[in-house]
Amino acid sequence: MNLIKKLDELHLWARQNKWLGYFTIFCRLSLAAGFIMAGFVKVKGERFTNLSNNQPMGHYLEALYHTGYYYTFVGILQMLAGALLVFRRTATLGAVLYFPIILNILILSLSVRFEGSLLSSPLMVLANLYLLCWDYDKLKYIMPYYRMPKPVGTDKKFPFKFFAGSAATIAIIIFIITHIYNIMPRNTERDCKRQCKNNINPHACEVFCDDIHNQGKPFDQSLEAYDRAVKAK
Template identity: 40%
Template structure:
């Protein structure tokens, strides 16, 4: 099974559609890193529209106050963007960006940020780039080298057939990420007070949800405190609703 997987990874490098997709992933990640890095180098707060009382807003404010460390992060991100854009250094850029994206991935999910979907897409694109250059990574990962005709034959012709199965899996993966993000949290702070309060309309506990939004944006408490208060208020609201329901009459 491993040999077949390795052979598949070798084969896709000779298909132009996979090659186009790899270029697309490289450029997309490079643009994202370049924009993020330039904001930091300019000394501006990242996600300036995000409220300072938002859980991630607390983090961005604290990061901005670190001074030249903030600039250092920006320079590193711009360097990663440049590495991704140059074909010869694209693998180095993919390796360097992977721990950065893992860190952002965990951060955004732990703070229930609305941008978790985009970060997940970026991480998946980064993983594809690492798989794309797997043959070059094998010596680093200490995988046993094996010789086969497809890897050693310089006359192996490229293919132009469209990989329907692969891109169908890509679309299904993106849809799964969006769907899972919709249901994995019972409440989110949103990116603004209005977005948070709008999410209360369809909640089973609207009063507790509004109290959560007030705790985040008006009182400025941290996410953990507000979630604890939300769980208490939700239990009280659900308990009050259950008491208000008509009880069935007892049989004689």
């Protein structure tokens, strides 16, 4: 309890200082600008940098670019995190969403020694951590040292509707995932070509598998070539 009290007092002191309040606004808007611009490039479907594919970071970003809508999804998350930081009412949620993304960028930058974000990413992580500390009063309830009040009494009635709904949801997800794609790259060329027997265009399917496992072509390009072959049949 003594630790919680001291942290509460420190947080209250920081919240009452107007200069720290100005610094908080600066961190929010700076982080927001960085992610909104970076995310917009991805949402537009453009390459993030003009690095050579042989450069370590360039090799990673080129592979990321060819992941299709995952690349767009990353951009949407970045723009969403940035937009949430702009507004005071949603800044806490923005900081929480922002942190795992920027931490991932930091570790990536350090692992491949990418000078483009070698300095900016750790500073952005620190700024993000500061914003999380600024909203300590909202986040302290998830800390391991904070003890929530125990519920009074225990309901021993088995929730049949809940578990039935959960089972139905799992079954629906399994069905959708196993039927949503008409072709898969699989883990090996042999496994990939097994699906070609029942494919609408067996030859196009085999070419797709060869492009993926032997030619080393990007997935999105191989998939586009397969779709064109199926439509032209």
